[in-house]
Amino acid sequence: MKISTKGRYGLTIMIELARKHGEGPTSLKLIAQNNDLSEHYLEQLIAPLRNAGLVKSIRGAYGGYVLSRDPDKITSGDIIRVLEGPISPVEGIEDEEPAKRELWMRIRDAVKDVLDNTTLEDLANYKDTGEHDSYMYYI
Template sequence: MKISTKGRYGLTIMIELAKNHGEGPMSLKTIAQANDLSEHYLEQLIAPLRNAGLVKSIRGAYGGYVLGDEPSKITSGDIIRVLEGPISPVEGIEDEEPAKRELWIRIRDAVKDVLDNTTLEDLASHTEDGNTDAYMFYI
């Protein structure tokens, strides 16, 4: 499974919102500028995140976006599934011979485990302190 820019930039949006959690709404323009990304592209990504309830939009002059829940309750798996679809290293696992099927299932389950056990809180605190040894992910 290859995570596209949709998943990567979607995680970026969500991490920025998690860092800003409790401080009011954040505009996509601010997120785009802080990460040197296209605001127009982020606008395309925010809609499915909002539809899934992962973010809420706040209207008005000081509007923007906030997380739909606490950062500790939103996982990277939630975000990736909304933007990328089901997590699977290959299509048609059920059609593979048993030995290969077992390998693909183990890979899929390992990736799911990492994504589903890594919260936005983990990611936001990891990037804030700059400590790259804070979390070790095993696949």
Template sequence: MKISTKGRYGLTIMLELARNHGNGPISLKTIAREKGLSEHYLEQLASPLKNAGLVKSVRGAYGGYVLAQDPRDIKTGDIIRVLEGPITPVEGMEDEEPAKQALWIRIRDAVKDVLDTTTLEDLRRHENDQHQNTYMFYI
């Protein structure tokens, strides 16, 4: 299974909203500028995320998007499924011979397990842990 830019950029939006959680809305324009992405493309991704109940839009001069739920409650699998569709390593798994079908099922289940046990809060916290575990050397 290959995650396209839809899934990658959608996860970027959601992670930025998780980083800003509790501080009000953040605009897609801000995310696009900070990450060097197309604002227009992010707008296309925000719509299905909103329809799935993962984000809420806030109108007005200081509007933008916020997470619809706590980052601890949003699983990365939910985001990927909304933007990429079902998680499957190959098309037509049911038509494969049993040995290969068993392999594809094990791969699918392993990927699902990682995506469905990793939350936005886990990603945010991992990022903070990485920053705290870095050393600064001065010469």
């Protein structure tokens, strides 16, 4: 599964709202400016998030968007599913031979586990320690 800009920028919107949680509404214009993104594109992404009940819109001169729940109650999986659809590494898993089907299901379940156990609060409060699990590739 490849996460498109819809999922990536939608997650950006939600992280920004989580960081401002409890401070009142935040405009998409501000989010777009702070992240060097297109406000028009963010407007397209906020509609499904609102329809899914993840955000609420506040009208008026000082309006904008707020999270509909606390950041620790919204997972990255909630957001990705709304914007990208079901989480699956390949289409047609049920048609695969058993060994490959098992592999694809294990990959799917691992991705779901990470997404469903990472909350907006985790992402909004993330601090880069400089320590990363990485692989060294030699050619």
